[in-house]
Amino acid sequence: MSTPTRPAICGPPTPTHPFPLKISGPVIKGFGRGSADLGIPTANIPLSGLSISGHTDLASGIYYGWCTLDLRSAARDGSGPSKTSQDFSVADLEYSTTTTAAPREGDGETGTETDMQRIYATVLSIGFNPFYANSQRSIEIHLLAHFDADFYGAMLRLVVLGFIRPESDYVSREALVQDIREDIRVAQRSLAREGGEDRSDELRYA
Numbered sequence: 117m118s119t120p121t122r123p124a125i126c127g128p129p130t131p132t133h134p135f136p137l138k139i140s141g142p143v144i145k146g147f148g149r150g151s152a153d154l155g156i157p158t159a160n161i162p163l164s165g166l167s168i169s170g171h172t173d174l175a176s177g178i179y180y181g182w183c184t185l186d187l188r189s190a191a192r193d194g195s196g197p198s199k200t201s202q203d204f205s206v207a208d209l210e211y212s213t214t215t216t217a218a219p220r221e222g223d224g225e226t227g228t229e230t231d232m233q234r235i236y237a238t239v240l241s242i243g244f245n246p247f248y249a250n251s252q253r254s255i256e257i258h259l260l261a262h263f264d265a266d267f268y269g270a271m272l273r274l275v276v277l278g279f280i281r282p283e284s285d286y287v288s289r290e291a292l293v294q295d296i297r298e299d300i301r302v303a304q305r306s307l308a309r310e311g312g313e314d315r316s317d318e319l320r321y322a
């Protein structure tokens with residue numbers, strides 16, 4: 117069921133253990149529901165992102181934080197997503213973090229130096245999506261920004277700063293969307309607190 121009353125802000129002003137928590141991985145294909153079914157796209161990254169950072173036991177739920185996108189490895193040929201979570205290995209991740217493929221000329225905004233330095237406010241879901249009864253855990257990040265194109269393959273680096281709520285099941289898709297919209301507002305307010313912006317420095321890692 118959806119939460120009847122929601123706190124406006126979540127987490128202490130200064131992150132406490134286990135936060136700040138770093139997770140990263142390439143944007144992979146999910147079930148195609150975020151945009152199509154809910155109107156809220158989520159950039160899915162492999163679950164191995166949690167084990168690599170030593171946080172396999174992180175509780176499922178909704179979190180907020182900051183992220184960067186390295187668009188140099190994003191698909192540019194309009195072929196769309198090519199890999200699913202199952203197709204990726206730790207070796208893929210290590211390769212992706214060190215790839216130095218330069219942005220192609222004539223790609224407009226995509227892959228510019230400015231894009232790579234930009235830090236996005238994010239709200240994310242880690243879990244089994246009870247409304248859809250997924251059999252596998254997923255990590256999905258909604259960036260609080262508008263993109264004109266998909267960025268499958270881009271390397272997403274995340275610093276999670278706080279917990280918002282556990283995952284819920286819902287009586288309808290509209291109820292799920294309503295709660296996600298409130299998560300977005302809670303994330304915005306939680307990140308806007310004094311000191312919140314300072315944590316974005318954590319993202320300046322290789």
Ligand SMILES: Cc1cc2nc3c(=O)[nH]c(=O)nc-3n(C[C@H](O)[C@H](O)[C@H](O)COP(=O)(O)O)c2cc1C
Nearest residue numbers: 146147148149150239241245246247258283284299
């Ligand atoms: C902020 C946020 C909160 C979410 N909360 C829930 C939830 O409580 N229950 C649930 O079943 N799914 C939740 N989801 C996950 C959506 O169901 C999911 O984004 C959708 O199924 C898209 O999946 P896909 O990326 O595999 O297409 C949430 C997603 C976001 C971004």
Ligand SMILES: Nc1ncnc2c1ncn2[C@@H]1O[C@H](COP(=O)(O)OP(=O)(O)O)[C@@H](O)[C@H]1O
Nearest residue numbers: 145146147148150151157158159259266267268
């Ligand atoms: N604001 C955004 N936040 C997250 N992803 C976005 C955003 N805008 C566009 N996208 C793109 O939308 C893609 C599709 O998301 P979604 O509909 O959830 O499909 P999938 O099930 O493949 O994850 C993401 O992988 C990403 O490339």
Ligand SMILES: [Mg+2]
Nearest residue numbers: 146150158159
């Ligand atoms: Mg998604």
